[in-house]
Amino acid sequence: MTRTPEEISLALLDAARKAGADAADALVVDGSSVSVEVRNGALEHAERSEGTDLGLRVLLGKRQAIVSSSDSRPETLTAMAERAVAMAREAPEDPYAGLADPQDVARDWDLDALEMFDPTPEPSAEILMQDALKAEAAALAVEGVSQVSDAAAGFGTHRVHLSATNGFSGGYARTSRSVSCVAISGHGTGMERDYDGDARTFQADLRSPAEVGRTAGERAVERVGARKPATGTFPVLFDERISSSLIGHLLAASNGAAIARGASWLKDCLGEQVLPENLSLIEDPHRPRISGTRPFDAEGLPTRKRAIVENGVLTGWTLDLSSARKLDMAPTGNAARGVSGPPAPSNWNLSLTQGDKSREELLRDMGTGLLVTSMIGATINPNTGDYSRGASGFWVENGEITHPVNECTIAGNLRDMLRRIIPANDARTYLSRVVPSILIEGMTLAGN
Structure with a gap:
């Protein structure tokens, strides 16, 4: 069964305590991203990635050590904690290391008010490719643009959760949506390039691909000579x-x-x-x-x-x-x-x-x-x-x-x-x- 970032972070803390840590915090980040690049009206590159990364910091007095992994299986969490504690025993003392006082940590926040996550469905690779193609076409339509070296669109989402033995536990999710274009004007040694791009948290706020491409093209042409x-x-x-x-x-x-x-x-x-x-x-x-x-x-x-x-x-x-x-x-x-x-x-x-x-x-x-x-x-x-x-x-x-x-x-x-x-x-x-x-x-x- 897939565990949430919160569940993984709390399991890491439990493993750290069992391994002998005096204090610890655990950061877990998971997410996915998809990006598409086009060139000359055709798909140049498409990539999708998904993954979970976790990091554990343990403290033995004023000695600390950090280990990380992309494997969240229970046996890996135990091994991480044991390794971190062993490393901390050999680390030099840092008089300034330590977690926050429990009374100082964040307690209440309103994620809805911050609007960090766009609830609309993730765009398909086809939609992203069409955005990139629109940006490329708009740049090429600018008189004086000789080529487009790069037109791309992407989407990403990730979740973060931090837990610590001082009582703090909190997380949030974030989305990002982007489109970009790099246009080239002139030929040979007289070539000039410029770009435009936009990246937003919400898809609805993103500038149109055509505007991004046109602006990149106009900027490249302005640089001729x-x-x-x-x-x-x-x-x-x-x-x-x-x-x-x-x-x-x-x-x-x-x-x-x-x-x-x-x-x-x-x-x-x-x-x-x-x-x-x-x-x-x-x-x-x-x-x-x-x-x-x-x-x-x-x-x-x-x-x-x-x-x-x-x-x-x-x-x-x-x-x-x-x-x-x-x-x-x-x-x-x-x-x-x-x-x-x-x-x-x-x-x-x-x-x-x-x-x-x-x-x-x-x-x-x-x-x-x-x-x-x-x-x-x-x-x-x-x-x-x-x-x-x-x-x-x-x-x-x-x-x-x-x-x-x-x-x-x-x-x-x-x-x-x-x-x-x-x-x-x-x-x-x-x-x-x-x-x-x-x-x-x-x-x-x-x-x-």
Whole structure:
């Protein structure tokens, strides 16, 4: 008889106790996914996967060990527990290891309000193939598109359950639905590519495949004739498609694990201004239908809405239990983990305050500079915040786009860059990271 993730996790805890563990938690994830790729109007690749993964963490005092498996038979659970306890006996002590206090764990949550699971029937492989074909056809219909390198559609569902000897037991299910397209314009050495895609929790919210394909095609055609820009100091406008990467660098620097190691350019900035005074960065793990939504974290602590940056001021770190103990602070309910590793701090849904101007108005205001729509590679110094990335996009003269550019590098220092960002008002509010286009003046640009 097939057992549920909850039943498997509780059986793992029972096996851990019998094997001699002082404390333990068990994470079980099961799910299925199907993906379809098409090329030249025909099926290129189709894949379906199903599986159950389980992880057990045991503690003997301050020693801990983790084992994982994809086999949930009773004899395997017993072997896992015995192996984990034996490993823990040989592990070095970690003074910061341990489960959450029982009084701190999440007790009540409303999964219906979070809308993490789409109850509509799973789409068939044929439906997914038709979506991918529609996206490909729409891209090829754009004048100037020479080929489509990839058009795909997919669906996935997974269930998660976490149980621990501190009394916590909770789980949830999540669905995802996606469509994407990569179009190529030009020929030979003059080929350019660009993409579009959409991924949603609910099928009904997904943008149409035709819109995705058409947008990918139009973006690829716009890049024809790209050349290197001038070298110098110019304003740079980060398009909404890639602007969240800037906020991602701030999140990485405010991660409790980095702070505890002393490897962060933000380590001495708590309570100081890191963004313009009119901007806040809000984390909200309870937004309905959003991919980063969850009622509790990977240590069973309740998730909550909080301001990481409020009116430009950095208010706190992103903490799991271990990093919070190292820093003598309270955890923020931000632990994430897989079945084979320990918890680590991670962020959920983020929103940056939007501005009062459109992207077009910011382009007009910037005069002459670079609109970045794609970035590759990165050299980020975690201790100083020095920033350098390869970029491509469009050159702007007198507030208007004149031609596409590529093979250039933009550079600056994150500490200085983030304090003078100017946001547009074009963020897509259905994303997990809601970040509009961002203008930063006076960046170093290396091209010709």
